Amino acid sequence: MRGAGKRPCVxxxxxxxxxxxxxxxxxxxxRRVWAxxxxxxxxxxxxxxxxxxxxFEFHETMPEAIMRExxxxxxxxxxKIELIGGFNADWRDLYDDIAG
Incomplete structure (x- = not known):
């Protein structure tokens, strides 16, 4: 997922x-995941x-993202396991997808 850039995210x-x-x-x-x-x-x-x-999930504003976190x-x-399974059933490390 290119274009992850600077966007509020949980x-x-x-x-x-x-x-x-x-x-x-x-x-x-x-940047944060790399850290x-x-x-x-x-x-x-x-x-x-x-x-x-x-x-991960992006939000429109940082206060929204903080509330969700x-x-x-x-x-x-x-x-949490169910949420992850619905988004990433294989539990792959998605870092390369966003860093690409």
Missing amino acids: YILASKPNGTLYVGVTSDLV HKTGAVEGFTRQYGVHMLVY KRLKKWNRAW
């Missing part, structure tokens, strides 16, 4: 298919090896 990273999940928000998806992948982001994702981009973080794990 994303989910995974350590592996059905593995540890991380929900985040950014205005630059390619997670290279270990430039300290904390949870680096500690637990959560680097696969398995889900907060809602997703409150979801139970099964709902």
Whole structure:
């Protein structure tokens, strides 16, 4: 998906298919996921090896994206797994698709 550029976005990273999940928000998806992948982001994702981009959704405004991120973080794990499965059934790392 070219043209990801700078747009408000909610994303989910995974350590592996059905593995540890991380929900985040950014205005630059390619840059942010690259930071997670290279270990430039300290904390949870680096500690637990959560680097696969398995889900993302763009929003019109950053406040919208932040609100969605907060809602997703409150979801139970099964709902998140279902959301990812409907978007990316094979749990492929989508980074190359957006960075292309």
